[in-house]
Amino acid sequence: MSQTRKELIQIVRDWRTLALALVLPAVLLELMSVGLSLRVNNLPVVVQDFSNSPDSQRFLDAFRASISLHIVAWPIDRPPEEALASNTARAVLILPAHFGREVARGVDAPTQLLVDASDANTARLVAGYASRITRAYNIGTSGVPPPGPVHPAIRLWYNPGLSSKKFYGPGIYVLGLSMFPALLAALAMARETEQKTILQVYVSSISAHEFLLGKIAAFTIVALAECVIMLALLFSAFGLRLVGDPTPFLVATLLYAFCVAAFGTMVGALIPSQVAAMQVVALGGFLLVFLLSGLIFPIENIPASLRWISNFIWGRYYIEIVRDALLQGGGWPAVGGKVAILALIAAVFYGIAWRGMRRMQLGV
Amino acid sequence: MLTTVRRLLGGHRIRALIGKEFDQIRRDRRLILSLILPPVLQLTIFGFALSASVSHLRLGVVDESQTPESRELVASLTESQSFRLGGQYASVDQLGAAISQAQVDAGVVVPYHYGRDLQRGSPATVQVLLNATNANTATIGQAYAEGVIESYNQQRQRAGPQPGIARGDTPGPRRRGAVRLMPAYLYNPGLVDSWFITTGVLGLLLILNSSLVASAAMVKEREAGTIEQLLMSPASTTEIIVAKIAPLFGLLSLMMLVALAVLALVFRVPFHGSLPLLLVGGVLCILSGISLGTVIATLSKSAQQAQLTAFFVNPPLSSLSGALNPVEAMPGWLQPVTVLNPIHHFATIARGAMLKGSGFATLWPNVLALLIITLALAALSIWRFRKQLS
Numbered sequence: 001m002s003q004t005r006k007e008l009i010q011i012v013r014d015w016r017t018l019a020l021a022l023v024l025p026a027v028l029l030e031l032m033s034v035g036l037s038l039r040v041n042n043l044p045v046v047v048q049d050f051s052n053s054p055d056s057q058r059f060l061d062a063f064r065a066s067i068s069l070h071i072v073a074w075p076i077d078r079p080p081e082e083a084l085a086s087n088t089a090r091a092v093l094i095l096p097a098h099f100g101r102e103v104a105r106g107v108d109a110p111t112q113l114l115v116d117a118s119d120a121n122t123a124r125l126v127a128g129y130a131s132r133i134t135r136a137y138n139i140g141t142s143g144v145p146p147p148g149p150v151h152p153a154i155r156l157w158y159n160p161g162l163s164s165k166k167f168y169g170p171g172i173y174v175l176g177l178s179m180f181p182a183l184l185a186a187l188a189m190a191r192e193t194e195q196k197t198i199l200q201v202y203v204s205s206i207s208a209h210e211f212l213l214g215k216i217a218a219f220t221i222v223a224l225a226e227c228v229i230m231l232a233l234l235f236s237a238f239g240l241r242l243v244g245d246p247t248p249f250l251v252a253t254l255l256y257a258f259c260v261a262a263f264g265t266m267v268g269a270l271i272p273s274q275v276a277a278m279q280v281v282a283l284g285g286f287l288l289v290f291l292l293s294g295l296i297f298p299i300e301n302i303p304a305s306l307r308w309i310s311n312f313i314w315g316r317y318y319i320e321i322v323r324d325a326l327l328q329g330g331g332w333p334a335v336g337g338k339v340a341i342l343a344l345i346a347a348v349f350y351g352i353a354w355r356g357m358r359r360m361q362l363g364v
Numbered sequence: 365m366l367t368t369v370r371r372l373l374g375g376h377r378i379r380a381l382i383g384k385e386f387d388q389i390r391r392d393r394r395l396i397l398s399l400i401l402p403p404v405l406q407l408t409i410f411g412f413a414l415s416a417s418v419s420h421l422r423l424g425v426v427d428e429s430q431t432p433e434s435r436e437l438v439a440s441l442t443e444s445q446s447f448r449l450g451g452q453y454a455s456v457d458q459l460g461a462a463i464s465q466a467q468v469d470a471g472v473v474v475p476y477h478y479g480r481d482l483q484r485g486s487p488a489t490v491q492v493l494l495n496a497t498n499a500n501t502a503t504i505g506q507a508y509a510e511g512v513i514e515s516y517n518q519q520r521q522r523a524g525p526q527p528g529i530a531r532g533d534t535p536g537p538r539r540r541g542a543v544r545l546m547p548a549y550l551y552n553p554g555l556v557d558s559w560f561i562t563t564g565v566l567g568l569l570l571i572l573n574s575s576l577v578a579s580a581a582m583v584k585e586r587e588a589g590t591i592e593q594l595l596m597s598p599a600s601t602t603e604i605i606v607a608k609i610a611p612l613f614g615l616l617s618l619m620m621l622v623a624l625a626v627l628a629l630v631f632r633v634p635f636h637g638s639l640p641l642l643l644v645g646g647v648l649c650i651l652s653g654i655s656l657g658t659v660i661a662t663l664s665k666s667a668q669q670a671q672l673t674a675f676f677v678n679p680p681l682s683s684l685s686g687a688l689n690p691v692e693a694m695p696g697w698l699q700p701v702t703v704l705n706p707i708h709h710f711a712t713i714a715r716g717a718m719l720k721g722s723g724f725a726t727l728w729p730n731v732l733a734l735l736i737i738t739l740a741l742a743a744l745s746i747w748r749f750r751k752q753l754s
Contacts, residue, residue, distance in 0.1 A: 017672070024675065032683045040692040059543055084550060085722040087712060090692075108544045117549035118719040119560045120417070121500070122690045127547040128507035134545040135514070151489045152513045154506055156496035157463060164499045164693070183675075187668065274668045275580075291413045298501065301415040320466070327497050334465040 003206065003214025007188060011222065021184055025176035025226050026233055032172045033165050041067055043126055046074040046089040053100025062137040063093070068129040084116040091115045091126045158327045169238040170322040171295040173230045177256065178289045178315045181223035182264035183281045189215065189268020190277040208357050212265060212350070219261035227253055234326070244329025248339055252321045255342045259314050262349035269356035289315035314345045377599050381607030389611055399577065399615050403569055403623035410565045411558040411631050414688065418504040422450030424459045424468035431479025437490065440516045441472060446508035463495050470494045470505055551719045558631050559719060564687030566623055567710035570646055572678055574616050574653025575660060579670045581612060582661035601750055609654055616650045636721030641731070645713040648734045652706045655741035662748040687711045709734040
């Protein structure tokens with residue numbers, strides 16, 4: 001216990017560390033939820049209307065009314081590709097000269113949409129938005145396709161407003177939690193070795209288990225403090241609520257806080273240099289959790305040759321638990337197994353840290 | 365001006381200083397590693413792992429109708445690339461439970477009267493449920509579902525049991541033509557996600573790595589206390605700075621070439637535009653990264669502190685750059701801020717030069733902005749460095 005107190009005192013003394021532990025996660029949460037969102041509204045589209053007829057105007061009005069796209073002025077004599085090359089627009093809609101005549105005659109009027117596909121995902125969204133607007137226009141004016149024989153009634157569950165924040169918020173919360181406590185724990189542990197204060201620990205009456213548990217407990221407390229701050233932010237600014245049974249979430253949060261603290265301590269025990277330990281944690285905590293845990297993009301999109309790695313990424317299980325607790329509310333049957341895996345990973349980290357500690361002891 | 369530069373570079377002092385820096389770098393195995401490994405590793409992992417494409421969503425099916433028509437609809441949904449069969453469920457409740465436990469991503473409910481309604485020629489409604497936790501996936505999945513059902517409708521109308529009735533009741537002359545939208549995907553017709561990601565990551569890599577390496581190199585002298593010795597030597601501050609930066613700059617430029625090779629060979633990113641323009645952008649990026657690293661180094665006393673400070677600078681820099689996601693996805697008041705971000709300009713230049721084949725004529729605003737940012741950062745770093753020395 002006194003080991004825990006000593007660690008906490010050391011953390012509070014260094015403003016940079018303290019800020020890193022408590023302020024940065026909250027800032028990161030706000031920033032990244034903004035910086036990661038993929039769903040876009042209000043995309044600029046250039047229109048070249050060679051027909052300039054009442055029908056073409058009505059068709060364009062449908063585009064003007066949409067909130068997903070907005071029309072940008074573009075001189076009709078300049079090649080439309082320039083608008084895409086200079087990033088003025090995401091897409092160009094070209095209405096041919098005979099558009100009005102053909103619509104009036106009752107012939108289908110082909111209309112071209114040039115999409116800047118250098119960003120493939122946004123290109124897909126633009127094309128989807130445009131075709132939905134066109135479909136609505138067709139149903140509205142020509143009365144054809146009479147509501148086709150099969151009519152899909154689409155319901156969006158859990159996030160009906162399609163707010164990206166609700167998806168990324170929990171993910172970034174996990175990312176912040178995976179990175180900072182682990183980083184601080186690794187630094188503290190590596191510092192003991194670097195400054196040789198670990199020798200004092202060896203000669204004291206404290207056992208390896210007591211020493212490690214004391215350290216991990218301190219950083220678990222730090223992690224839980226971070227949790228509280230970030231959850232407060234998630235609940236207030238992101239409009240998320242706990243749905244369903246909160247017990248798996250609470251258990252998992254405790255386990256995960258222990259897990260990241262143990263990970264940091266393990267890295268610190270194995271790598272006795274602060275700078276190198278920091279790099280390893282940044283790689284493990286940030287890169288792996290960021291990329292291979294389904295934080296932004298679904299895990300299924302990772303090629304199979306890399307996907308198996310994500311089974312070992314501790315953050316992945318916690319992300320799924322958090323999303324379940326905050327959005328889906330599946331409760332124990334949905335996430336029970338993941339909680340168990342988290343416990344297992346935490347135990348493995350602790351075991352490795354303990355072994356590393358003993359090896360250091362023998363090596364001295 | 366030119367002669368001073370020549371005297372500076374030709375002088376034996378600066379050569380000796382540069383030689384010393386090179387020796388130090390050569391001995392630092394970790395530095396070399398951090399120059400070679402990240403471009404290859406990060407580009408590969410980012411490029412392969414960060415794919416926003418939505419395909420093979422697991423579709424849970426509740427078929428209450430159990431008719432040939434309903435099976436046909438389910439087949440046409442699951443045959444597409446967009447969905448695959450995730451499971452058959454007996455009731456809507458079971459399907460709902462499966463969605464909430466993330467066993468399936470989407471569900472379709474075919475009602476009991478479906479087959480009968482279609483045979484009678486009256487419209488039928490099927491319910492499509494999407495797990496919208498991920499807004500992006502849900503938006504694209506929604507468009508897929510609508511598209512598949514629309515083409516299924518067209519198929520039925522063409523080959524359907526009573527095409528005459530379906531067609532005949534719309535009187536010809538009064539009918540207005542429909543608009544047929546034909547999207548064409550320019551620059552990336554195969555919609556390859558990695559082209560967007562890797563060009564963005566290239567910018568992140570150049571700036572973040574340059575700043576990391578530079579701050580490490582700058583702070584080392586200070587940590588070891590050897591900076592006083594340098595100051596005591598006859599070398600001027602400018603000479604010290606130039607000698608510090610030159611070898612780093614060379615190595616980082618090398619890293620840029622390695623990264624470009626990965627882009628071209630591993631990801632087959634096409635190269636349509638001007639290479640010199642891209643290289644100029646990259647060089648400016650590296651210089652602004654080095655300046656940023658120097659500023660960070662002057663704010664910290666040890667390598668550890670420098671790295672911790674970098675944690676405060678890098679996340680906003682990278683997440684507000686539009687390197688990994690479209691700028692339009694940010695809230696309106698933040699979008700103008702990206703103008704100050706060198707990564708944003710480099711990503712625009714890289715995408716313009718590589719994918720779109722645009723030249724200086726269209727990209728000059730970004731090059732100019734990058735130049736100004738670099739000069740401003742360089743001035744700031746020299747000022748901070750001088751202040752620290754005096």
